[in-house]
Amino acid sequence: MRREIPMAITTLTGLIMIIVFFVPRWEDWSDIFLKWFTVIAGFALVLGAGSLLLVNLNKISRKASGWGYNVVLIIGLLATAGSGIIQGIGPGTMFDFIFVYFFTPLSATMFSLLAFYIASAAFRAFKAKSLEAGLLLVTAFIVMLGRVPIGEMMWNALPFAQSIPLTEIIEKWIMGCFNTAGQRAIMLGASIGIISVSLKILLGIERSYLGGGD
Amino acid sequence: MKIRKSVFLFAVAILTVLFCLCAQKAYAGKNWSDQAFSEKEGIAVVGNEDKYEAVYGISIPEKKVIWKVGMPKSHSVHIEIDGDMVILVALEDAGFSKNVKVVDLKTGKVKWEEKIPSAARKTEVFKDQDTIYFGVDQDYRDVMKAKVYAFNKTSGAKKWTPYEAMGNIKGMVPTQNGDFILILEKTSQAKGNKPAEKSIELVKIDKNTGKDVWVVPVKGTFASIPTEHESVVYFVTQNIETVKGSDGKETVNIVRSFQAVSSENGQILSTFVFADKDKPYGDPVYAAGNPVVVTEQGKAICFESKPSDPNKPVKWEVDLGAAPQSNILVQDQLAYIPTMKLDGENKVYSVVCLDTASGQQKWTNKVDGVPELPLIVAKDTVILATRITQGEGKGQTFQFKLQGINPLDGKEKWNGIADGKLENPLFLKDNMLFVMLAAKKGSKTVHIISMYDITTGAAKWAYETESVINTKLFVDEDSADFGTKDGFVVSVGIADGKELYKYNAKSELDTTIAASDKNLGFATQEGEYIIINDKGVVEKEMNLKPWFDMKKISILLGCLVLSAALSWYIYHARKGKEMFVRKIAGLQAIDEAVGRSTEMGKPVLYITGLADVDDIQTLASLSILGHIAQKTAEYDTPLVVPCCRSVVMSTAQEVVKESYLKAGRPDTYRSENIHYLTDDQFGYVAGVDGIMVREKPAANFYMGKFYAESLILAETGHSTGAIQIAGTAEAAQLPFFVAACDYTLIGEELFAASAYLSKDAQQIGSLKGQDMAKAIILAVVAAGCLLLTFEMHWVKLLFATQ
Known part of the structure; x- marks a missing residue:
């Protein structure tokens, strides 16, 4: 029953x-489920804080x-939560002060x-240890060059550069062909993977997320 | 086993029934187009916008949907009833074309349908007795082209070849002889240092041939909408001019001009340039045969309609001595202008009345408070509402003053004062003036609707409600009806203001109220169209939303094909068919990583990503966690799982606990090792980095959804010398993991990991199914490329979801 009901x-x-x-x-039911999830997550936050x-x-x-770090964390947690609960979180409150002068700069x-x-x-990635790494290095060099103003200036100084704009090479050829094709292939594979996992979960074949590995 | 299956099926069945019962009274969508209504036939036409486009014809006397016409998925539908036909215009192809349908009002039969390519959402529609004209902008390789189409109203036949011109359509102005003038705005291409320039073109189109009769270019852009009166087109233009001063400095001037063009021959009759700071307030207003313009600086200028001397177009000019608060309002040769003048720091408001024939100031009436605009000019009374504010801040109170002014001498005929602030514009019907106010009553705000007799100024009645009135007032012989924000439809007796009924519609009204045969019809934001009778009793409730969204059929078919491929291989795997799975280096290295941690006596660190448990990547990550936890339990190596979400923490604790139980080492399970840190992205990174630096885990796993923190985590882990294995489907984060980790599971490998590690035949079958699904998609992509190369664009429509 511990497995069947979930x-x-x-x-x-x-x-x-x-x-x-x-x-x-029935489309608004998806919004309702998301609201349920938010409510559950709200209660689970108590578990998180307790942990x-x-x-x-x-x-x-x-x-x-x-x-000592743990002491700092506990003090920080209690001070932030306490000030928010007692004074509120509006401008000028202690919570706001902690947020602006501690949290934001630390983030x-x-x-x-x-x-x-x-x-x-x-x-590390651009060490030309093999042919593939060498190609990666050259491509990265061209892309980086094209993304900084000095790169375009240097390119334009070359005698043949006027007929082949650097941005065309980068935007349309490297980024538009190789990069986009690679990214789409990954996305396509991942999407099929998502459908596969979803189907396995729906059919009860994939149960390891419930614990135990099968 | 059988009992378990039965319990499972029983639970699903019970919950499904519960869901269906609850969904009976489904929550429905919003965004209905406002309804068009034919009083003669009692038919309301209402469009369901945005998601599953359809337009419905509803007979209010018959209390039923009499027809339905499907429309493209669109953000707006223009509905117009024209005699016995309905003209429907919707956006199509993500706004790049217009779908025009003309349907029969009584039967809903589509008389004709056209698709007009267009680059902009706006469409100019202009009709005459037998033709509908559509003016649209079309984008040809970044150059705007205007096109005008003419269709026969009944047959849809194209009357003439569409008229084409360069530029954007700003309007179509009908002329007295039935032709129309096309108003175009053109933008020149920027060349070198010379910026792009805008200019105007007026084109008169012959309605019979579709050819231009004359073309008049004018400098600048439109500052008002052109109008035609007695064969003269009036409009105001503005032009930016750069003037070089004697000191060499350039100054930018905005030159505004009033233009009059003959609609007969396109001759420019007059051009009047306004003084430097004079800016016309709104469009020219036609008064007693002449156009009048009022400027923001307080001048009223009347122009000759057809000046004998083009250089002297001004008939009269009056300095009002105050700034106008709205455009002028003209009735019976008199023009009324609400104005404001500063007296020190105080604002003094007045209403000025001018004789439009001579420009003579007839009277000026000083107003208490701030005028609520627009003014209402009835037959023999000018009605002025003002807001009087007392106090400041929280103690501020409002009074509403209503005045009836004699238009001949400006003297007050009657007045009335009430507490409150005007919520909706004044509504006049016959001699009845309806006023809707919000007023404080104790700690509450009440909303009051009052009816005044404008001949005497007497308040006949007032009806009070606690909710905001948020629909247009519908007034018939016996009652005034309106909807409130809390979802009620209220009917109030016109004679005494007594509540006739209050119907609970359960949600706000999404359309105006239509009435026929003593019944009212309206659509609610819950998606229903409701018809109620004069007792406030429901006659019919109609949920007009479809049961299936046909625009998603391609998604459904795609999912079914992929699911069929997966199910096929799962089935064969169950039957015991051997299937080959290629080695995934990242997953093979898991044993090595856990073993290394065991040898070094260091913990294993597992990160489930930043997403919550509702993300599929987190679920895949939790599955992998189960397998790794089993390994760490077997090797008796501590497993540390700091979580970013508390729900993920609870789930991860269960997963790890089960794995330790399965490995036969429940005694070594430590719930405190699977703990929550924070929901904040960089706070979490700081916490995990701290664990890495202090505890120096020998193996780090990053599996799940990651954002910008991926490289910070992976680089910190690298600096501590840990063996690192990452996996994510986020394409943007993969390069960072590849650069900083020893092994990376790329995209689909993350989702395949659980199957790979479990060696379960069914799961391995699903991997094979994934490969087949990929093969199908590759075949479709190749076929699509080939068909599009041969210009077979219909293939795109098969996959369209909008």
Whole structure:
């Protein structure tokens, strides 16, 4: 019964979502299900917060290595939630202050790491160790060149460049043909994979998401 | 096993029945076109827009749908009743053509149908007794071309070859002799430093031949809609001119001109250039045989209709001494203009009355408060509503003042004051003036509809409701009917204002109210068309939404073909047929990765992605997690799963717990290792990076949906020296994983992973089915390319979903 009822709910919900996609009279049911999901996710957030507290309090009580970070997290969690609950979240509140002066800059800091990581990943990816890697390097070089103003300037200085604009090569040939074809092939394969997984879930063949692997 | 299957089927059956019962009274869509109504036949024509296009003819006396006409999927349908026929115009091909249908009003039989290619949504429609003219813009290789089509109203035969001209259609103005003038706006191509320039062209088209009679080019762009009176076309243009000053500096001037062109021969009768800062307020208004323009700077200028001297077109010019608040309103040779003048910081509002023959100011009436526009000019009374505001902020209150003014001397005939603020424009029918106000009553806002007799100014009655009146008022001999925001249709007695009935329509009205034979008909936002009688009792409720959206038939067929291919191979796999599956390096490396962690005594880190459990990639990821958890349980290696969504955390805990149970090691399961971090993208990244750096897991798995955080995670993992295996169907993130991870599952491999790892025959069969589905799609793509190369464009329509 632990398997049958969840599987019945999954199959039914999946079937309903497929039916309402084709039946206009029932189309708003998909919105209703999404609302149900939001409500369930709202309650599950309590579980999430509980898990966060338990894990971190446990580490603090054990004085596990780096337990100071857990203290900071608990203080941050309680201060943010508390200020929001007591004062509200409008402009000028403590919650707003934490959001603007702590959360936003910290998020931006994490995001800005991406620029450096792209450089380090590109450095490794473009090592011309084989013919394929060499082709990748040359293609990447041309695309990068075409995307910076100095690249176009350098290209235009070449004697034959006037007849072949660099942007044409990049936009229409490399990005329009090779890149788009590759991306579409991946998307096509992924879409069929999605249909396959969905069908397996609906038919009850794929049950590992319920736990246990089969 | 049989009992389990029976329980499963029973549960599905019960839930299906419950769903069907609930769906009986289905939630329906919105966005009905407003209804056109034939009073003579009592037939309402209403269009169901946007999703499953159809137009319905509903007989209100017969209380039934008498016909239905399918239309292309469109965002709007223009419905017009013309005698015994209905003209329907809808957008087609994602807005790149217009679908025109002319149907019989009584039978719904399509008399004729045409598809007109067009580049813009707007269509100019102009009719005469036997012909319908359509003016559309068409895009030819980035050059706009205007085309005018003429169809015989009854047969749909093309009257003449479509008229073509360069430019965009701005309007079609009928002339007195039945021909029409096509108004075009042209844009020249930018050349070097010279920017693109706009110009106007007026073209008179002969309605019998479709040829141009004359073409008049005019500099600039239109600042008003052209109109024709007594064989003269009037309009205002504006032109941007750059003037070089004596100091060499360039200044930009906007030159506005009033133009009069003879519609008989295209001769420009007069051109009047307005002073620098004078900007016409709205379109020229035709008054007592002459066009009058009022400017934002407070001048009223009357032009000669056919000036004897083209250089002196002005008949009279009056300085109002105040800024107009709306365009002028003309009746019986008198023009009325609401104005505003600043007196220090105070705004002083007045109504000015001019004699249109001489420009003489007849009277000026100072107004208390701010005028509610537009003014209403009845036969012998000018009705002026004003808003009087008292106090500021939360304590602000509003009063509504209604004045009846004698048009001859400007003296007040009557007035009335009520608390509240006008919610809808004043509505005049015969001598009855309906006023809809919102007023404070204690802590509540009430909505009041009042009826005034405009001959005496007496308020006859007032009806109060707690909900906003959000439909046009429908007034007949006995009652005034309207819809409210809380989904009621209210009928109020015209004589005493008493409520006749209040019908609960359960949702807001989506159309105006039509009435025939004492019955009212209207469509609701729940998708139903309802007919009620004069007692407020339902005569008929009709759900007009179709049971199947035919535009999605290609999707359904595609899904069925793919599902059939999958089911075929699953069936054969069940029968025990051996199937070959190629090796997937990323999945083969899972054992190596977990083994390495075990040897190093380090944990395994598993990331399920950023999406919630409603995303198929997360479900695929949870399936792989089950297999990896079984391995870590067997090897007694800690498995850490930090989750970004709390529902995913709960599901992942169950999945891992089951896997540990299956491996026979439930004692080693640690629920605290599968924990929640945060829903925030970069907060989550920071948390996971912290785990990587502090705990240094020896194997990192990234399976699921990822966004910009993919590279931050993978690069941090790389820096800690972990073996990394990633898998996602997000094409934009794949290059990052390929660059920073040891193995990457690309797109479909993520979804194939569960089948590959389980070695379950049925699941392996599904993989084979996927390959067959891909082969079918490749064949269709190749055939499509070939057919389109030979210009067989019908093939595109087979796959169209819009």
